[in-house]
Structures are given as C-alpha cells and as structure tokens.
Amino acid sequence: MTESILVTGATGTLGRVVAERLLAGGHRVNVLSRRSAPSGTPYRWHTGDLHTGAGVDAAVAGVNAIVHCATTMRRGGDEAATRRLVDAVRRSGSPRLVYISIVGIDRVPFRYYRAKLAAERLIEESGLPWTILRTTQFHDLIVAFSAVQRRLPVTFALRRVRFQPIDVREVADRLATLAVDEPAGRVADMGGPEVREEREFARLYLRAVGRRRPVVPVRLPGGLGRAYRDGAHLTPEHAVGTITFEEFLRSRYS
Numbered sequence: 001m002t003e004s005i006l007v008t009g010a011t012g013t014l015g016r017v018v019a020e021r022l023l024a025g026g027h028r029v030n031v032l033s034r035r036s037a038p039s040g041t042p043y044r045w046h047t048g049d050l051h052t053g054a055g056v057d058a059a060v061a062g063v064n065a066i067v068h069c070a071t072t073m074r075r076g077g078d079e080a081a082t083r084r085l086v087d088a089v090r091r092s093g094s095p096r097l098v099y100i101s102i103v104g105i106d107r108v109p110f111r112y113y114r115a116k117l118a119a120e121r122l123i124e125e126s127g128l129p130w131t132i133l134r135t136t137q138f139h140d141l142i143v144a145f146s147a148v149q150r151r152l153p154v155t156f157a158l159r160r161v162r163f164q165p166i167d168v169r170e171v172a173d174r175l176a177t178l179a180v181d182e183p184a185g186r187v188a189d190m191g192g193p194e195v196r197e198e199r200e201f202a203r204l205y206l207r208a209v210g211r212r213r214p215v216v217p218v219r220l221p222g223g224l225g226r227a228y229r230d231g232a233h234l235t236p237e238h239a240v241g242t243i244t245f246e247e248f249l250r251s252r253y254s
C-alpha cells in the first residue's frame with residue numbers, strides 16, 4: 001500500500017538512502033530540510049528547521065509515518081529538535097514515528113549520546129506509535145575519522161578501541177521496512193559484520209585511497225575512553241550487517 005512518509009535528515013548520509021528506498025518502494029516521500037528544494041527533486045520538499053520550528057507543522061501534516069534521521073552535534077540539539085518534532089506530530093494526529101539511534105548511548109558518557117538518549121525518552125513517552133532502532137557506527141564515520149586527518153603526516157587511531165561498523169544501505173533497508181510496519185517499540189540492535197580495532201580500519205582506508213602514512217595509536221582518556229575500550233558501543237551478538245568495511249571501501253573508491 002502506498003503511504004505518505006516524511007524523512008527528516010533526508011539530505012544526510014543515512015536519510016538520503018532511506019528516502020531513496022521509500023521512493024523505490026512506491027511511497028510518497030516528504031522531506032524536511034533547511035535547504036531549498038534541488039531542481040527536479042522527486043520528493044515533496046519542505047524547507048524548515050527543527051530548531052526554530054519553521055516549516056515543521058507543514059511537513060508532518062497528513063503523513064502516515066516519519067523516519068527521523070536529522071541530527072546535529074550542537075549541545076542538546078537532538079533532544080530539542082526531537083521535542084519540536086514530537087510536539088508538531090501530536091498536533092497533526094498520530095503517525096508512526098521511527099527513530100534511528102546508536103548502540104550503547106546509555107553506557108558511553110558522551111554529550112552527543114546523552115542528547116540522543118533524551119530524544120529516545122521523548123519518543124517513548126510521547127503517546128505516539130513509535131519504533132526505535134539502534135545501530136553501530138556507519139562505515140562512512142569510520143572513514144571520516146581518518147579522512148579528516150588527510151593533511152597530517154600521520155593518521156591517529158584510538159588505542160585499543162574497536163568498532164563494528166555497518167553499511168548505511170543495510171540500515172536504510174531496515175528503516176524503510178520499519179516505516180511501513182506496525183510500530184514495534186525498541187527493536188533488536190543492528191551491528192556490522194565484524195569487530196576490529198580502529199587502527200586496522202585506518203590502515204584499510206589509507207590503502208584504499210593510496211595514501212602512505214604511519215598509523216599512530218592515541219589514548220582516549222577518562223570515562224569515555226574506558227567505555228569505548230570496554231566495547232560499550234558494540235553489539236557482536238547482533239552482527240546482522242553483511243557488507244564489510246573492505247567491501248564498502250571497494251564500492252566507494254574503486
């Protein structure tokens with residue numbers, strides 16, 4: 001059945017693929033973005049802002065479901081944005097709200113994660129039908145850790161910290177399914193196919209882009225470092241992703 005679905009963050013790494021998947025599935029896809037509509041967009045485009053609230057009521061009006069992928073690193077930003085969204089959704093009726101979250105946000109003491117945990121709570125207590133999916137880090141983020149250092153003579157990688165990255169295409173497939181399914185509450189976490197140390201991912205990335213650099217371990221101090229070294233952000237028991245980091249690199253760089 002064709003549904004009308006709003007994707008927030010549809011210009012971002014994940015949301016872009018979610019919107020493509022939903023469109024390919026025959027749904028009417030609405031987008032909320034701070035940018036103006038690119039010419040020829042196949043989406044019903046709403047220019048607005050989850051921080052000021054501009055355009056949010058219009059974007060949620062009449063939709064059957066919302067996949068909330070918008071995010072910001074601004075302090076408390078995701079909590080405030082999610083509050084705006086939930087308030088607007090409540091005024092509009094009761095579409096299903098599907099939220100993408102991160103494995104371990106309740107165990108890793110990181111400011112960004114605190115805001116995401118608060119956003120999860122707002123959704124759980126909203127009285128709206130909801131689904132929350134937590135995943136591990138995306139391959140793109142692991143690449144970004146090394147890519148931002150491209151002007152340095154060495155590449156730093158966190159010492160004794162492992163990651164279990166997942167491909168956004170697999171996360172987007174899951175979210176597109178959850179968007180049309182009955183609301184399911186907190187669904188099973190989703191992790192990538194392999195757990196490896198960050199320095200190994202850094203070396204694979206450097207090889208893929210043909211850059212020769214020593215990879216230098218750096219210790220992340222404090223509770224944040226401890227939580228990452230303990231693997232509080234990993235979910236090896238839910239290693240359901242199938243696209244490995246090396247396969248992702250091949251699809252992007254060769």
Ligand SMILES: NC(=O)c1ccc[n+]([C@@H]2O[C@H](COP(=O)([O-])OP(=O)(O)OC[C@H]3O[C@@H](n4cnc5c(N)ncnc54)[C@H](OP(=O)(O)O)[C@@H]3O)[C@@H](O)[C@H]2O)c1
Pocket residue numbers: 008009010011012013014015032033034035048049050051052068069070071072081100101102103116135136137138139141
């Ligand atoms: N990256 C990871 O490794 C990872 C892992 C697990 C879960 N997640 C979660 O997945 C979600 C998507 O992450 P991502 O990496 O795809 O994000 P991203 O690429 O940084 O994209 C962020 C999106 O948020 C939108 N946005 C930011 N501020 C906004 C505002 N004030 N109003 C409306 N839209 C706003 C941006 O749209 P415009 O600029 O067009 O307005 C953009 O489309 C996040 O919730 C993140 O926590 C990420």
